[in-house]
Amino acid sequence: MNEVLVRMEGIEKTFPGVHALSDCRFSLTGGEVHALIGENGAGKSTLMKILSGVYQKDSGVIEIRGKQVEIGNTKHAQSLGISIIHQELNLMKHLTAAQNIFIGREHDAKIPFLVDDKQINEKTKKLFEMIHLDLDPRVKISELTVAKQQMVEIAKALSFNMDVLIMDEPTSALSDSEIEDLFRVIRKLRDQGKGIVYISHRMDELKIICDTVTVMRDGKYIDTNPMKDMTVEKIISRMVGREIYETAHIHGDAEKEDVVMEVRGLNSGKKIKDVSFKLHKGEILGFAGLLGAGRTETARAIFGADPIDSGEIYIKGERVHIKHPQDAVKYGIGYLSEDRKQYGLALGLSVVTNTVMASLEKFTGFLGIVDEKKTREIATKYVDRLQTKTPSIDQRTRNLSGGNQQKVVIGKWLVRDCDILIFDEPTRGIDVGAKSEIYKLLNELADQGKSIIMISSELPEILRMSHRVAVMCEGRITGMLRAEECTQESIMRFATMRA
Amino acid sequence: MADNLVIKLKPKSSKATQTLLAFASLILLILIFSIASPNFFQPENLIGILLATAVNGILAVGITFIIVTGGIDLSIGTVMTFGSVMAGVFITMWKLPIPVGVAAGVGAGALCGFLNGFTISKLKVPPFIATLGMMMITKGLNLIFSGVKPVYFVDTPVFAKIATMPVFGIPMGVIVFFVAAILAWFILSKTVLGRYTFAIGSNEEAARLSGINTDGWKIAIYSLGGAFAGIAGIVMASRLQSAQPALGAGYELDAIAAAVIGGTSLSGGEGTILGTVIGAFIITVLTNGLRILSVPQEWQMVVTGLIVIGAVYLDIVRRKVK
Numbered sequence: 001m002n003e004v005l006v007r008m009e010g011i012e013k014t015f016p017g018v019h020a021l022s023d024c025r026f027s028l029t030g031g032e033v034h035a036l037i038g039e040n041g042a043g044k045s046t047l048m049k050i051l052s053g054v055y056q057k058d059s060g061v062i063e064i065r066g067k068q069v070e071i072g073n074t075k076h077a078q079s080l081g082i083s084i085i086h087q088e089l090n091l092m093k094h095l096t097a098a099q100n101i102f103i104g105r106e107h108d109a110k111i112p113f114l115v116d117d118k119q120i121n122e123k124t125k126k127l128f129e130m131i132h133l134d135l136d137p138r139v140k141i142s143e144l145t146v147a148k149q150q151m152v153e154i155a156k157a158l159s160f161n162m163d164v165l166i167m168d169e170p171t172s173a174l175s176d177s178e179i180e181d182l183f184r185v186i187r188k189l190r191d192q193g194k195g196i197v198y199i200s201h202r203m204d205e206l207k208i209i210c211d212t213v214t215v216m217r218d219g220k221y222i223d224t225n226p227m228k229d230m231t232v233e234k235i236i237s238r239m240v241g242r243e244i245y246e247t248a249h250i251h252g253d254a255e256k257e258d259v260v261m262e263v264r265g266l267n268s269g270k271k272i273k274d275v276s277f278k279l280h281k282g283e284i285l286g287f288a289g290l291l292g293a294g295r296t297e298t299a300r301a302i303f304g305a306d307p308i309d310s311g312e313i314y315i316k317g318e319r320v321h322i323k324h325p326q327d328a329v330k331y332g333i334g335y336l337s338e339d340r341k342q343y344g345l346a347l348g349l350s351v352v353t354n355t356v357m358a359s360l361e362k363f364t365g366f367l368g369i370v371d372e373k374k375t376r377e378i379a380t381k382y383v384d385r386l387q388t389k390t391p392s393i394d395q396r397t398r399n400l401s402g403g404n405q406q407k408v409v410i411g412k413w414l415v416r417d418c419d420i421l422i423f424d425e426p427t428r429g430i431d432v433g434a435k436s437e438i439y440k441l442l443n444e445l446a447d448q449g450k451s452i453i454m455i456s457s458e459l460p461e462i463l464r465m466s467h468r469v470a471v472m473c474e475g476r477i478t479g480m481l482r483a484e485e486c487t488q489e490s491i492m493r494f495a496t497m498r499a
Numbered sequence: 500m501a502d503n504l505v506i507k508l509k510p511k512s513s514k515a516t517q518t519l520l521a522f523a524s525l526i527l528l529i530l531i532f533s534i535a536s537p538n539f540f541q542p543e544n545l546i547g548i549l550l551a552t553a554v555n556g557i558l559a560v561g562i563t564f565i566i567v568t569g570g571i572d573l574s575i576g577t578v579m580t581f582g583s584v585m586a587g588v589f590i591t592m593w594k595l596p597i598p599v600g601v602a603a604g605v606g607a608g609a610l611c612g613f614l615n616g617f618t619i620s621k622l623k624v625p626p627f628i629a630t631l632g633m634m635m636i637t638k639g640l641n642l643i644f645s646g647v648k649p650v651y652f653v654d655t656p657v658f659a660k661i662a663t664m665p666v667f668g669i670p671m672g673v674i675v676f677f678v679a680a681i682l683a684w685f686i687l688s689k690t691v692l693g694r695y696t697f698a699i700g701s702n703e704e705a706a707r708l709s710g711i712n713t714d715g716w717k718i719a720i721y722s723l724g725g726a727f728a729g730i731a732g733i734v735m736a737s738r739l740q741s742a743q744p745a746l747g748a749g750y751e752l753d754a755i756a757a758a759v760i761g762g763t764s765l766s767g768g769e770g771t772i773l774g775t776v777i778g779a780f781i782i783t784v785l786t787n788g789l790r791i792l793s794v795p796q797e798w799q800m801v802v803t804g805l806i807v808i809g810a811v812y813l814d815i816v817r818r819k820v821k
Contacts, residue, residue, distance in 0.1 A: 054708065075710030090708050092701035094768035095694075103698055103709045107691050115694050 002030040003065065005164055005195040006051065006082075011060035013046055020046045021219045024060070028164060028195040033186060035198050035206045035227065038216035038239055039401075039431040044199050045087070047216070048166045051197075052084035053077035075104075081163035085153045085170060087199075087429060088341075091141045098124035098137035101156040127155040131185045147174050147291050154185065165189065166197040169429055171205060175291045175457065176492075183209050201431045203232045204460070215239055236432055257281075259317070260451045261333075261420055263302060266311030271297040273475040275311070279420065279451050284442060286466030287455040289495045294475040295455045296338065299422045303328045303335040315420075329358060331420075334413030338425035338455070340402070344409040347398040351390055352379040354397050354408050359416040382411035386441060403427075403434025410441065421445065422453040427461060439465060459488045471495050517762030517814060521777045524810075528781065532788035539791050546670065548780070548787050550663070550738070553676040554579075554731050556779040558750060559757035560683040561727025563775045564720050566758050567687070569700040569767025570619065570626040572721065574633035575728040576750030578611040580743070581637040582732025587650030587742035590658060597658050604736070605729035611637060612725020616718030638748060645744040652740055662737035672734045679730055684772040686723070696720055700767030756803070757782055760810040781806070 006028040013021040021043045028034050036044045049055045051062065053074040062069055064080050071077050077084075091100050099106065102120040107113065124137035133151050141149055150170065157165050171179050186196055186209060198210055206213065206227065213230055215222040215238040222238050258281040266275040271294050279285050287295045300306040302313060304322040313320055315331045322328045328335070337343035345354055356363055356375045363371045363378070379393045388407040390400055397408055406426065413421055426442070427435045442465060446452055456462050462469055469486050471479040471494035479494030533540040558575050565572045582604035590600035611633055618629040652659045662672035687693035695716045698706040707713045736742045759765065760781055761774030782803060789799045 073710070074708050078710060086708075090702070090705040092698050092705050092768070094697055094701040099694065099698075103694075103706065104711050106694055113690050113692070115689060115691055 002032070002193060004028070005030050005065060007061075007063040007066075008047070008051065009061045009063075011047065011050060011062075012058045013043075013050060013055065014058055019219060021050075021057075024216070024219070024221050026051075026214060026221070027224075028197060029212075030163070030193040030195050031190055032211045033190055033196045033198055033209055035200065035210035035213040036216065037199070037201070037206065037213060037235065038222075039433045042216040042239070042431075043219040044216055045168055046219075048084060048168065048197060048199065051077070051164075052082050052166055054084070078160050078162070081161070082166070083157035083160045083162040083164070084166040085150075085157050085168060087168040089146070089149050089153055091149055091152065093142040094140065096138045096140055097135060097144075097152045097155075100141060100152060101127065101137075101159050123159070124155065127158055130158060131155060132181050145292060147178055150174060151178070154182070158185075158189075162194065164195045164197070166199070168199045169201070170198070171200060171202060178291075179205070201429075201435070202458075203235065203432065206235070207232070239432060260315070261302075262314040262317075264312040264314070266298065266301060266313070267309045268297060268301045268306055268311075269309065271475055272301055275472075275475075275477055277470055277477060277480065279453060280467075281451055282446050282449050283467045284446050284452045284454055284465050286462040286469040287453060287472060288457075288459065288462045288469050288491045289472035291457065293472040293495065295472050296424055297475075298472070299335060299424055299453065299455060303333060303422065305335070329416065329418070332418050333420045333422065334358075334416060334418035335422045336406070336409050336413065336424060336426065338428055340405050340409055345397045345405055348396060351383065351388070351393045351395055351397060351400075351408055352376055355379040355382055355393075355411045355415055358412050362415075378415055379411075382414060386411055387437065401431075401434070403430040403438065406430060406434075406438060407441075414445075418450070420451045420453070422455070424455045425457065426454060427456075427458070459491060462486070462491065463488070518771055518774045518777065520813070521761050521774055521781065521810070525777050525781050525784065528784050528788065532784065532791065535788070536791045539788055544787065544791070546668075546673075548783050549673040549676075550670050551787065552779050552783040553662075553670075553672045554735050554738070555750065555753045555757060555782065556676045556776060557679050557727055557731040557734065558754035559761075559775045559779045560680050560772055561724040561731075562751070562754045563683070563758045563761075563763055563770050563772060564687065564696050565626075565724045566755070566763045566765060567696050567700045567767060567770040568717060568720055569703070570717070570721070571755070571765075572612075572615060572630045572724050573627065573751050574611060574615060574630040574637060575724060575731075575754060576752075577634050577637040577641065577747040578608050578725055578728040579732040579735060579750060580641050580747030581611060582608040582729035583736035583739075583742035583746075584641045584645050584650065584732075584744055586658075586733055586736050587652065588644055590655055591650050591652055594654070597655060600658070601733050604733045605726055608729020608732060609722045609726035612722040612728070613718060615725065616721030619721065620714035620717040634748065634751070641744040641747070645742060647744065649744065650742040652736070658737055659740035660737070662734050672738060675730065675734055679727060680772055680776050683727070687770075687772055692716065692719060692723075697768060700769075702768075753782060754779075756807045760807060762814065778810075 004027055008024065008026045011021050011024040024043065024047055026047060036048065038044050046055065050057045053071045053076050062071060069080060098120045101124050106115045106120050108116040121137040128135055128137065131151060131154060135148065141152065170182060174182060190196060200206060210227045212224060213227050213235060214224040215235065217239060259278045260281050261279040264276050266272055275298055289295050297306065301308050304324045304327050313322060320331055322331065341347060346357065352375055356378060360370065363375050365371055376393060383390060383393055386407040388404050390404060397405055400408065427438055430438065442452060442454065454465060463486055467483055469481045469491060470477050471481065471491055473495055481490060538544060558579060562572055562575055585607040586600040586604035589595045589603040590597060615630050615633050618624045619626050662670060664671045666674055687696060695706065695711060698711065699713055699717060703713055757778035758770065758775045761771065761778030763770030763775060785803055785806060786799050789802060
């Protein structure tokens with residue numbers, strides 16, 4: 001029988017205005033991969049941040065290998081053998097991979113105030129080999145994709161000889177093959193007797209990789225079960241405590257006739273090559289492909305965020321020149337970035353301000369004075385309509401969960417009357433309950449005649465939502481599939497098809 | 500499929516390109532002025548340029564550390580003068596030996612830097628405000644300690660000669676500058692302090708979560724910047740053969756300009772000492788060359804201002820192209 005590595009009991013944590021955790025417990029045994037799941041705001045991340053020393057608990061008991069400890073900070077947690085990989089990557093982008101991994105431990109063995117880059121590069125190389133990562137330790141983080149940065153984070157955690165590894169949504173930005181690599185590493189660590197806490201919203205993954213599952217809801221512990229006794233349905237009903245909206249999408253409902261947007265021969269740098277497609281009224285056009293296939297770049301080019309080398313864009317049959325996002329917005333195109341926090345929201349500002357941000361001129365009267373009352377009305381309307389969970393419309397968006405932040409962004413573009421909405425990874429980092437709400441919302445928008453481009457790396461999402469699917473590989477569209485032609489296999493075939 | 504996803508990346512240095520560009524601009528300036536005036540490329544004038552760069556160069560090298568952390572120090576100009584004044588107080592007023600006076604000057608600078616660092620990291624006052632306050636404080640202290648008049652090094656003619664004393668034909672002040680620059684280069688690129696300077700500027704929270712005592716290191720970095728200002732103060736005092744208490748305000752802007760021209764990013768995380776040194780030389784060569792061409796001083800300022808904006812704009816254009 002393996003040793004109990006972590007035991008947390010009666011954990012309480014309150015943030016200003018939020019009772020984040022009440023009487024929470026959690027225990028982790030060596031040699032298990034323990035799924036910790038719950039909707040956003042359920043308190044999983046908070047609980048794990050307490051275990052890893054990022055936050056301090058208000059009360060409760062933490063035992064590591066049977067010994068009671070007070071974890072004061074992250075360094076202390078590391079010395080107890082606990083490492084965490086945060087969902088929001090914590091890397092210093094101007095530093096190299098090796099410098100990031102060994103930050104705080106880079107000094108020369110003999111002369112402690114000097115850095116020994118040679119040594120840390122060699123050590124990093126070895127760590128990379130452990131996770132089958134072909135990467136130069138001297139590469140700067142700013143030059144890496146999110147997926148590669150995540151791998152660097154994993155290598156960093158590995159470098160601490162940890163007993164307990166907490167992974168918060170480790171796969172949200174990884175491609176299938178990278179997930180395979182990650183799972184291989186996780187299994188290896190598990191077989192070495194380490195305990196792994198795995199926070200994820202991807203149900204299919206939990207079944208594959210996890211041995212035990214603990215469910216949390218509204219800051220409370222629900223229960224812990226062996227994964228083999230659980231089904232996805234059982235887990236979900238525990239998570240949400242209610243029935244979830246599930247409808248099989250009705251595919252191919254009537255041939256869509258009206259072409260709302262047409263892109264012809266779009267080229268941009270090395271990222272996009274000869275991309276052409278049509279988008280119809282009321283259509284959800286899925287964009288599938290592996291990481292780096294050029295989907296986001298295509299969206300950004302159409303939106304005017306990146307320069308176009310050549311190619312034509314037609315909106316409702318009319319040739320348009322989009323040189324700047326301002327132009328795109330004028331033509332009724334809204335872009336919802338995969339990185340909501342960086343590009344989608346002004347996190348320090350309220351729900352109201354964010355909601356009206358893209359269409360402020362609608363609410364300004366004489367002398368450019370903003371009509372406060374009108375903005376509040378419209379914000380309230382969209383909070384209700386999108387069922388955004390927020391204590392008030394004056395709440396700063398920083399304090400909302402991922403799914404609710406996404407709703408605020410959607411609201412922003414709806415207020416702007418956009419007919420074409422480009423969603424880039426709309427459900428990234430969003431939990432199951434909120435995900436199905438977002439799906440429902442996308443379907444409603446399409447039914448109302450909005451046209452949607454949905455970029456997604458999750459094949460089930462693509463299959464479920466799309467009327468048609470454009471598959472990209474290495475900057476080209478390699479396949480355009482109707483919904484009935486779509487299977488995971490057919491998409492993957494085109495996604496790996498070289499030109 | 501796996502190899503499909505592997506993106507081969509070579510470590511490439513955008514900093515190196517920026518430094519190279521700055522260096523090319525410097526050479527170009529020297530060429531232009533040499534052609535435009537026979538008086539420019541003369542040994543005496545070149546030595547003059549070196550000596551004129553020394554003070555701003557030392558200040559700029561010190562502030563590079565602070566700017567790389569994503570911070571700013573508006574007080575280094577008056578802190579520099581504080582160093583001069585303290586040296587004057589120790590040597591002339593209190594009749595203490597020169598080395599003690601020099602140590603007092605450098606130490607006074609470091610102390611101001613320490614207080615800046617403390618105010619910024621522990622009291623969480625934004626760097627702009629904290630160092631603006633320190634600028635005013637030292638401006639006042641300079642007048643108080645000196646009795647509102649210059650302190651002349653009348654009893655110690657040796658001190659007054661140090662800066663200009665030639666060593667192998669190069670004035671000592673310039674040598675101090677070069678040694679300071681080499682020391683700074685070493686600290687920034689080879690030591691733990693340098694590594695954390697970049698780490699803090701790149702992502703302070705990530706550095707903190709990696710178990711680094713970011714507050715402590717920030718205090719150390721501001722102290723270092725202050726110490727460099729103190730060294731600049733000593734060179735300044737020796738060159739002027741006196742501590743001029745009313746001097747100093749405005750020097751910080753030249754130092755910031757030198758760092759920025761040299762490729763240091765005001766948003767932190769990027770910068771090199773070599774770039775800053777070249778930046779400092781660009782400013783002096785420009786001022787000197789324009790003066791030799793009899794361009795009035797007021798126009799020299801206008802041109803320098805345009806160069807600062809131009810240098811940063813070029814860097815932005817270059818990044819976009821890449």
